[in-house]
Amino acid sequence: MLVKHQDPIAAIATAPGRGAVGIVRISGKDLVGLVRAVCGRELQPRQASYLPFRDAAGAIIDQGLAIFFPAPFSYTGEDVLELQAHGGQVVLQLLLARCLEAASAINTHNQKAVLSRLRLARPGEFTERAFLNDKIDLAQAEAIADLIDASTESAARSAARSLSGEFSLAVNTLLERLIHLRMLVEATLDFPEEDIDFLQKADASGQLLRLQESLDQVMQRASQGAILRDGxxxxxxxxxxxxxxxxxxxxxxxxxxxxxxxxxxxxxxxxxxxxxxxxxxxxxxxxxxxxxxxxxxxxxxxxxxxxxxxxDxxxxxxxxxxxxxxxxxxxxxxxxxxxxxxxxxxxxxxxxxxxxxxxxxxxxxxxxxxxxxxxxxxxxxxxxxxxxxxxxxxxxxxVGWQPATEGVFMARERHLQALAKVHEQLAKGAAQLHAVMPALDLLAEDLRQAQQHLGDITGQFTPDDLLGEIFSKFCIGK
The missing domain is CATH 3.40.50.300 (P-loop containing nucleotide triphosphate hydrolases)
Incomplete structure (x- = not known):
């Protein structure tokens, strides 16, 4: 993990403006000392404690709820401290400044290098850490932003399905079946004496056909979700x-x-x-x-x-x-x-x-x-x-909307492009498999590329520059 992902981070996690409640969120490794400094005492894990929030001089900034989520049982997979105060921007800024100041003071006395790096979070960095710490996959992370941005009830329900893992489950099911098919083809290449009869006995052609049919169903649900997301x-x-x-x-x-x-x-x-x-x-x-x-x-x-x-x-x-x-x-x-x-x-x-x-x-x-x-x-x-x-x-x-489509899950353009590439690779693979003289090495490569495109959706093979682009679109504090 990069150094920047090891820094503890803090941010106001509620939208700008006045409100009944505002939240300051901190995430990082070993926040127990910061919890004690900001809250004046230790907190029971995952229990809300009503207490005063004080500045360095002991004066009360506000009174509210503090909740401590020790790692790994938190949103980010790290220690997380949430401070719920009244929703005025001045109060929240004072509370955020107090957290940064307390972290610096702790390190002055105890020489702890990690907390000294407590800094303001970048947009989407809390959710990015949840992804990097395997709390959610990339499709679920994107669904969080889509749920926040949903403009209709149907879009919100679709995003909630993706967040709960329905889209990821569909993709992973395809992956499992694709990997099994790859295994058969690779085994035939490794043991050429088995020849094409081995694939015929294993019904490789039928497996590929059923995989293509399942992919078509996922593409249909995803395309409907893209309409709900983008409008x-x-x-x-x-x-x-x-x-x-x-x-x-x-x-x-x-x-x-x-x-x-x-x-x-x-x-x-x-x-x-x-x-x-x-x-x-x-x-x-x-x-x-x-x-x-x-x-x-x-x-x-x-x-x-x-x-x-x-x-459109x-x-x-x-x-x-x-x-x-x-x-x-x-x-x-x-x-x-x-x-x-x-x-x-x-x-x-x-x-x-x-x-x-x-x-x-x-x-x-x-x-x-x-x-x-x-x-x-x-x-x-x-x-x-x-x-x-x-x-x-x-x-x-x-525009292709089909109201009878069951279980629509939210999807983005990059998801549709990845699924389209999978569809293309499977079609090429099917042509190789059904040729008079099947080129099994080309079939194996088609299946490998199809697997990689599927992995791009959930983040298994996603490059860092794409991750940066995705999470930069999130709001600060999420």
Whole structure:
């Protein structure tokens, strides 16, 4: 373990701001002396003690609860001291400073080098130590941050499943079966007289097939968890006055965007987080797409296209009232031509995997012949709310959400990439195994790489630079 991981660390473990309770947390080796200095006496392990917290001169900083968790029965696997005081920032800063001062004073008298290195914790360092001390694996550590950041109840439940070890168990089960298959292949290579008949008798082909099927199930659950974690970025696009801001307000159930009959009212993006069946959606209202002369509106349109290019799904809003208008036939033709040009640009600039949903608005006012134009897409009225349930269902369907999926666990993009690499290696291995002349050495290498990619998920083979990137995203004190 690196020296920096041997230093005792301290931090305020509650969020900034006023609160009823605030927590200062210390973790390190052999904190008994610090406990005695800060609390004035020894503490019973894992029992809350109500006592005064005093400064170096003996004056009371606050009164609260102190809990001591001796190693290895703590969150980090080291000695952990938690001081629960009133939640004012000044009080907590004084208490934190007292811990640092007490550690320094102890070492002045007793010459203990370890406590003298007590320092402020880096973001995520408590959880990093829990991982390094084998209290949790990497997938569980990431689930802690995901649980804190969860934006919907479904996301929180999914993160809790990963934290409890469901995702890790699924990955480790795959690992065990993969290692067993590797063992068979390696044994055949070590004892070539056994030849391919040995693998056939051991049903290596069937084992590999069942492993691939199990992997597909894990990938499905993980992909659903990734949707819950990251949410879906949905951009509302279309010409001015199609009803984009009204649609955002209708989906959000609040007047978030300004709505007027004046074309070009929306000059910049307006983003709102909403939930559909527990799935977080980042809905973005954008400026109307057209040839603009106003410099500010031009900038708004450029930003609209930037949002469209990064979208997970695009709602292309059409104004039914401006289609097939008998009173203004030329305007209708111009509007239809502009919509067609926008669709061409969407097809040209968007990745093929990004779905575009045609949304036909103002159904409450449209004529029958205008309604007949909405043969594809979703027919809605942002004004009355008609059709919004169909639109919500369509959105979830096109982004791959499957509400019937059982036991979704939280997953990140790196998890999906690792699982995809495992899938690729197993497919290569299957091709080798089923070849007329199987290349068992290549099959063994495919299985080895698949095992390594699976190990990346739980942290068995994870490099230090990736660990630093992961834990730096945590809040301080966690």
């Amino acid at each position: 879906i970025k949905v951009v509302i696009a279309g010409q001015p006055n199609a009803g984009k801001s009204s649609l955002l307000n209708a989906l959000a159930g609040a007047e978030l965007a300004i709505v007027t009959p004046v074309a070009g009212t929306t000059r910049d993006k307006v983003t709102q987080l909403i939930a559909i069946d527990g799935v977080p959606l980042h809905v973005v209202d954008t400026a109307g797409l057209r040839e603009a002369q106003d410099e500010v509106e031009k900038i708004g349109i450029e930003r609209a296209w930037a949002e469209i290019h990064s979208a 799904a695009v709602l292309f809003l059409h104004d039914l009232m401006r289609y097939d208008n008998p009173n203004q036939p030329q305007d209708a033709l111009n509007y239809i031509a502009a919509d067609a040009e926008i669709m061409n640009l969407l097809r040209k600039n968007l990745p093929a995997k990004t779905p575009v949903i045609d949304v036909w608005n103002k159904a409450d006012s449209a004529l029958p012949e205008q309604l007949s134009l909405a043969r594809t897409g979703v027919l809605i009225s942002a004004k009355t709310g008609a059709g919004l349930d169909d639109l919500r269902a369509s959105l979830l369907r096109v």
